[in-house]
Amino acid sequence: MMTSPEHVTPSLVPPAASPELVASIQHALALKDLLEQEFEALRAQDLDAFEAMQPRKVDIFDTLHALTRVGTPQSLLDDADWDGFKQIIMDCRELHRRNEVLISRKLDAIRGTLNTLLGVDQTASVEVYDRLGRMSRGRRGRGFEEA
Numbered sequence: 001m002m003t004s005p006e007h008v009t010p011s012l013v014p015p016a017a018s019p020e021l022v023a024s025i026q027h028a029l030a031l032k033d034l035l036e037q038e039f040e041a042l043r044a045q046d047l048d049a050f051e052a053m054q055p056r057k058v059d060i061f062d063t064l065h066a067l068t069r070v071g072t073p074q075s076l077l078d079d080a081d082w083d084g085f086k087q088i089i090m091d092c093r094e095l096h097r098r099n100e101v102l103i104s105r106k107l108d109a110i111r112g113t114l115n116t117l118l119g120v121d122q123t124a125s126v127e128v129y130d131r132l133g134r135m136s137r138g139r140r141g142r143g144f145e146e147a
Contacts (some may be wrong), residue, residue: 012084
């Protein structure tokens, strides 16, 4: 789902922009859109959709690396014309961090639940609810394997 040149915001592309810059902005916008889709898949716990997005993300990274020549003496990122592109990439970095935080929180909750069910960590800070949907007051219960 590549953004076409007519959909690239004019303020991001300086006059007489190089083809590499236009293509890089298109790919950066596609990456930003993909990161938003990842977040929605993570929120919905649709891991199949999330996993299906990963090859596309790697392709975008590879293409951006080739277009920008980052990490080489011929890197194009030092040119002031690339400031709009760099802003999109910084936005992508923040979206990636948001997705990482969501994944980390979900993994922590899963680990805590597993530890509680297995009776491994009696001091785990997992909140347990009673049958009425209220938080249990104490840790009077036994672990799953003791029950």
